[in-house]
Amino acid sequence: MQFEADYFNGISPRAERVLVTITEDAFTFNIPTADAGQSVQKYCAFGINDCQIQAKLGRGRRLIDLPDNGRLETEFQDLEAYLPKRLSNPIWRAIHYAESHQLIVLAALVGIVLSTLVLLKVGVPVVAKLAALATPPAIEKDLGKQTLDALDHHQLGYFTASELSEAKKSAIQHALNDLCLKTGDCPSYQLSFRKSPEIGANAFALPGGYLVMTDALVALAKDDNEIVAVLAHELGHVKGRHALRQTLQGTISGIIVIAITGDVSSIAAGLPALMLNMNYSRDLEIDADHYALKSLRTACIPTQSFATLLLRLEKSHGDAVVPEMISSHPETKARVMPFLSKQPTCRLSDS
Template identity: 35%
Template sequence: MQVAAFYFDGKTSRRHAVSLEVDGDVAHISGDVERMCPIAQLRVSERLNRAARKVTFPDGAYLEIQDGAAFSELLRSTRHRDSLVVRIQQNWRASLIATAALLLVLAVSYLYLLPAAAGLIARTLPASVEQRVGAGTLDFLDDHIFSPTQLPAPRRAAIIARFNALTAPMADAPAYEILFRKSRIGPNALALPSGQIVLTDEIVTLLDDDDAVMGVLAHELGHVHQRHLMRRLIQSSAIGAVATVLFGDVSAVLVNVPTVLLDMKYSRDVEREADDYALAMFQANGISRQKLAYVFEKLENKSENQGGVMPYLSSHPASAERVQRILGAN
């Protein structure tokens, strides 16, 4: 069986009219060009609806098939079989199954493998990295959000001394430093990877209860101990890099969408971990868990009175269900 084709030498654009036929395991080209080649050395392009199929020689020369039906029959006679990928592409059911499997793998990686990997990386990072990240973050906050504290020195010293006297609920408690700042965004507290825990004047004044303030500090120490912020930073960086590779030159908003979505889910998880850490610390030191619940009740009440969401609640989600969990934990 002869199949009409055009031959290109791979070096020039000149086209040669030829015929292709197969004798045993050898392909024969005749016409404007004469050559032979074992069929095992030829590479056949995949089937496309609107493009001629190509047969490529080892030296880069190639045939552009003109009679697709005859070529398909020739391939069947030589028992040629497309690769698995090509067969899947040509079968819509197989394509759907492969797409579903890919989405499942991506979802599992996104929800479980990435957080686990971020936790492993965070635990192996040298302390110098956490110190640099913490210092840079605090400098930014001091420039844009915080101002020097106005709490009296004796009040600050009493809070620090009280918390330093408490026993941590887990072994290998990290080193920490309690800092005070006046905030432009109201009652808040946060923990930096470097071990610095920032309390705002506003949250100390709002709570007006040393045990409740201990609850805030214990919660933030849980974040430090579990390296939550570094894990979130690592995850966000990884997602941003993958999004850039996959989607190319897209706007910063689109790139950050998966980061924000994962961060929302991840925040709920780490807040539960930090709550559990604070509860264990309270239990180890004989402090009522009611004081921890009081923190979120007080913030929630202030938020409702102001008709908005308190900054601390926006980054540390509080709800009746969360308070109930704290009070009902064993």
């Protein structure tokens, strides 16, 4: 069996057109060369077992890497059919067979897409949860501090200094401390107030227990109970280390997508943008809601406070993009029903 190919010697970019013969165990061909001013043919023979025949890619040229760092490139596609059976690797034969049949390629593509979706939907959250639990609190706190500092940076323009009075800030902090004193179940946290025309009325939790509340949300609330109710929800995120889990989940998902698509540029997104635009999963939001409902009941704060502010917040945004607090959350009306239902008589234990 013979086929034409371009021979590259591994040194010069210029190719020599050669006629390759497949013998029992070798590729053989002659290369034109000059010797003492005369044109002669140099005989070359390379053992098939010593060559690397690269995988077939569509109708692209077939590549044969030679042991002397040279290469043969040919338009001849069916190399495997003419290789000695005892020398042809059965695994490569199977790969070439699969690559040359469209139904197999289509089935593989569908399988990759489905397995990737399952991995992103099920596997990544589990891995992110385990990784978050294994992360030392000091590292998580440092991550949250760096994120808050980045959001505060004047070049990003997300936050400016809060314009709330010190008395109002103190009242909110005191009310939240009172809730934690009564429940005895609050994680370590640090409450910060910011003004942000970009974000609007919002409250969210960063890794390490950093709680951020905007002036616009304070202005939207009718009383401190509504503010504390929202902060109780954010404490639920802190308790479950949800912010870190979401950050890890986004990072792991990004790595998987980059590994599949090869688009390294997609890793350039910054952590601050990720934290502001992350979509909390339904399970994490429901978990934080349960924590808030339990905390409000224990502290004898009307649970309706959370529901009324959440509904007012949704109404205030109208058709605009909803804020992080309710973005990609369970449907709001269903979500507030447990907070609006009749609550048992509240009795604080004597202490």
